[in-house]
Amino acid sequence: MPIRVKIDRDQCIADMVCVSLCPDVFEMDPNDGKASIKKEFRADPNDPSVGEVPDQYKECVENAANSCPVNIIHIE
Ligand code: SF4
Known part of the structure; x- marks a missing residue:
């Protein structure tokens, strides 16, 4: 079963931790950074x-969610 992931993007501080840990799933949006x-x-x-x-x-998304300094990556 696929996992549902949500990022509260408004609160992203753009430190790229999620992208470093799970580059297959996360990227930085060049439009808003x-x-x-x-x-x-x-x-x-x-x-x-x-x-x-x-x-x-799942594992890399969980790593990213657990490592996001502002806890805005949610797995449902
Ligand atoms: S780890 Fe969190 S704060 Fe950092 S870029 Fe990813 S979503 Fe944004």
Whole structure:
């Protein structure tokens, strides 16, 4: 089952910790400089804050969520 990931992007401090730990799933959006779900995993292509991510990435998404200094990556 895919895991649902949500980033509260408004509060992102753009330190790129999630991108360093899980570059297959997270990227920095060049438009606003905040963390985003990569396009291929977005639930809605126009919404960079919500992803449906295959189970194989669970560990790296969890690492990113646990390491985000402002705790804004949520796994549902
Ligand atoms: S780890 Fe958190 S604060 Fe840092 S870039 Fe990722 S979402 Fe933003």
